[in-house]
Amino acid sequence: MPIIQLLKQKDGFTENERRIADFILSNLESVPNLTITDLATSTYTSNSAVIRLYQKLHFSGYREFKNELIKASILKTSQDKQVDNNFPFDAQSSDKEITEILANLTQNTIGEIVAQLDTEEFSQICECLLKSNNIMIYGQGDSQITARAFQNKLVKINKVAIIPEEYREEAWNTTNLTTNDCALFISYGGRMKHYHKIMGYLKTQHVPIILLTGNPKSNLLNYATYKLITDNNELDFAKVAPFSSQIGFGFLLDCIYAGMFKRNFNKNIETLNNRQKVIQSGILSDNA
Numbered sequence: 516m517p518i519i520q521l522l523k524q525k526d527g528f529t530e531n532e533r534r535i536a537d538f539i540l541s542n543l544e545s546v547p548n549l550t551i552t553d554l555a556t557s558t559y560t561s562n563s564a565v566i567r568l569y570q571k572l573h574f575s576g577y578r579e580f581k582n583e584l585i586k587a588s589i590l591k592t593s594q595d596k597q598v599d600n601n602f603p604f605d606a607q608s609s610d611k612e613i614t615e616i617l618a619n620l621t622q623n624t625i626g627e628i629v630a631q632l633d634t635e636e637f638s639q640i641c642e643c644l645l646k647s648n649n650i651m652i653y654g655q656g657d658s659q660i661t662a663r664a665f666q667n668k669l670v671k672i673n674k675v676a677i678i679p680e681e682y683r684e685e686a687w688n689t690t691n692l693t694t695n696d697c698a699l700f701i702s703y704g705g706r707m708k709h710y711h712k713i714m715g716y717l718k719t720q721h722v723p724i725i726l727l728t729g730n731p732k733s734n735l736l737n738y739a740t741y742k743l744i745t746d747n748n749e750l751d752f753a754k755v756a757p758f759s760s761q762i763g764f765g766f767l768l769d770c771i772y773a774g775m776f777k778r779n780f781n782k783n784i785e786t787l788n789n790r791q792k793v794i795q796s797g798i799l800s801d802n803a
Contacts, residue, residue: 518583519543521572531564532571539584547585551577586630617758624762628745640741641774643723647697650676651688653710654701661761662701665768672776672783689713692722699725703760705733714738727764743767 522536538558539546546554555562569580608616644650650669654662659678666676676699679688692698698717700710705728717724718738726739736742745763776783793799 518572519587527571528568529564531558531560532568534558535560535565535568543584543588547581547588589626589630620758621762624759625766628763628766631745633743636741636743637771637774640725640743641771641778643697643725643741644674644699644771645775645778647674647695647723649692649696650674650699651679651692651696652676652699652701653680653685653713654678655680655707657761658701658703658764661764661768662699664765665772668769668772671787672772672779673786674775685713689716692717692720694721694723697723697725699727700735700739701727701764702733702735703729703764705730705735707735710735711738727767729760729763 519540522540525533525536528536535554535558538554542557549557551562551565555565558564566577569577572580574580574583652662652666659680662678666678669676677688679685689698698714700714702710705726711734714724714735715738723740724738726733726735726742727745728735728742729745731744736744745760745767796802
């Protein structure tokens with residue numbers, strides 16, 4: 516259950532814990548900046564009362580408790596400036612209003628993703644992609660556009676990814692995958708019927724499967740080894756464009772790339788510098 520709901524319900528709270536909960540709910544944006552002592556002083560309670568409260572909510576420490584409050588604060592700010600993800604503007608919107616609306620849509624989408632992100636699953640996905648010999652990225656339509664952008668970034672860290680559906684050769688490419696490889700599926704709706712067959716086969720071959728989807732009820736989740744869900748209420752078809760889903764998946768994949776890059780940061784920087792010299796002034800230069 517989200518932390519805000521737990522604080523509102525106040526199940527089993529003492530009088531001091533209720534006071535702390537009410538203060539947090541009224542000052543959600545500023546509370547993450549407070550120390551335990553600051554929070555205790557502001558609520559006329561004690562450090563031990565604050566500790567008992569977050570332990571009662573099953574948090575192992577104050578930092579973990581604050582991290583959840585930060586996520587809740589981001590999500591609340593996003594909801595306060597909510598934009599319709601499917602029809603963010605109308606015929607009467609001025610060009611200036613459109614830029615402001617889409618700016619808010621971008622901020623809201625990213626804020627919601629950060630608030631929903633399972634960081635442990637995220638870390639495992641970074642590790643899985645890094646250790647894979649071959650990476651297959653499955654995505655159709657708008658999702659394939661996002662997949663291509665991620666494919667382009669992976670080249671920078673010497674990870675060559677294949678989009679198996681590009682020339683309708685997904686079956687052949689799929690059968691090439693082994694337990695030392697990885698399959699990444701991008702499907703916002705999570706309703707691609709033929710993915711059941713592909714993912715089912717990969718699961719029997721014990722190939723790690725990563726799924727990015729916006730559908731928390733997708734049956735494809737049953738096949739995934741790792742999954743990241745970004746539920747932002749965007750419809751499959753009744754919309755101006757896939758603004759929110761493309762922003763969301765693009766941001767998530769940028770974060771995954773950054774997580775992969777930083778795990779071998781110095782080596783990757785050195786590799787980038789060496790390759791840049793070859794491309795700009797070496798044998799592969801336009802002037803060579």
